[in-house]
Amino acid sequence: MTRVSSFCIAVLLTAIALPSIAHDYREGEVEIAHPWSRPTPPGIMMGVGYMTIHNTGDSDIVLKSLETPRAARVSIHESMRKDGIMRMRPLEDGLTIPAGGSVELKPLSYHLMLEKLKKPLKVGERIPLTLKFNNAQVMEVELSVDSMEAGQEEQGASGDHGTMDPENMDHEGMDHGSKGHQGMKHDH
């Protein structure tokens, strides 16, 4: 009995130490794998949301709208490179997940923007999120607020606003590509 309970405690501690532990949801033909977000510093009113949505059904589905009690609005964006610059564009018609296919929402690609956050998102929190689809059931998931880099929470909190501000985060990639080369001179 003593052995069992100490084993349970060990399992519990492991779970607490790994906030990014995978969590999946399934509703009918739709699977959502590891919905996650990033912590936001005070004063930043915008958060992000990422996940993989898999459609195991025979017909396409469309993610049309989302809601969370933690933000005034949730929109679906796509980051894309245009004229060498990373831009974000809202997907007004929703995000299609093809029959038998999957779409990954991830940094520098499709992502959710949680707009007008009511308070900052903190590492370890679970943020309730409702997803509404065309052609599929409503789903309730929780975004796991993962540290910027697993095991390096302190570093993430101390600065590097470029990766913490979701707007700048998506724009960060552009400077390396375009400026870096244009500014280079070959004098010899």
Ligand SMILES: [Cu+2]
């Ligand atoms: Cu965006």
